[in-house]
């Protein structure tokens with residue numbers, strides 16, 4: 136059995152993450168991996184219920200952070216840890232970097248409190264804090280993301296925020312990436328879809344997560 140691999144996708148809304156998830160899942164499966172495709176907030180019935188509240192209800196940033204981490208804790212216990220223990224590949228649309236970027240940098244909430252919540256939700260394991268092995272960071276100018284999203288879908292609470300909010304979120308992601316350069320792979324998401332895909336494939340091969348010589 137191969138080791139479990141925890142892979143996350145991050146970036147501001149409209150950066151283009153979701154556009155590549157199906158192909159990533161298919162490629163990993165074609166290489167013989169069992170893939171658990173999931174997302175945050177969400178991934179369990181309880182966490183999906185909390186997602187609905189987080190994305191639709193106005194609330195203060197501490198309430199929002201507590202709900203995000205409550206959803207995450209349930210997701211970790213019910214889905215992520217069992218999958219990694221089985222040796223599966225967990226392909227997760229967003230994780231804790233999004234909390235530091237959105238609640239921390241975006242909403243200006245105290246990063247030290249977020250770090251404490253992170254310890255509570257992701258700690259308590261013999262192997263230390265649960266963190267993704269690889270994070271693909273889709274880096275895109277907030278103005279470009281807003282143009283791409285305009286008319287594409289009905290905006291939720293976060294997507295309805297002004298571009299200044301996403302400038303702060305983008306800076307939050309850049310800080311997270313700088314602080315953990317080993318884990319983060321920066322994807323230049325301003326490129327055309329096929330080129331973005333090429334970057335993803337090349338990076339995953341370079342990190343040993345994919346075998347070389349595959350095509351979509």
Ligand SMILES: Nc1ncnc2c1ncn2[C@@H]1O[C@H](COP(=O)(O)OP(=O)(O)O)[C@@H](O)[C@H]1O
Pocket residue numbers: 146147148149150151152153154155273283284287324325326327328329331
């Ligand atoms: N490389 C790209 N170039 C132009 N438009 C893109 C690109 N990737 C995705 N899009 C479009 O941008 C919008 C947001 O993409 P999406 O994958 O939903 O982003 P995210 O999941 O990061 O919010 C969608 O309308 C999508 O079709």
Ligand SMILES: Cc1cn([C@H]2C[C@H](O)[C@@H](COP(=O)(O)OP(=O)(O)O)O2)c(=O)[nH]c1=O
Pocket residue numbers: 148153174175176190203228229230231233234235237238291293294
């Ligand atoms: C995981 C997470 C997401 N979010 C936000 C970011 C996104 O705006 C939203 C949901 O993300 P996402 O699933 O990317 O939205 P969509 O399905 O519309 O593409 O939740 C936080 O604010 N904090 C978090 O910890």
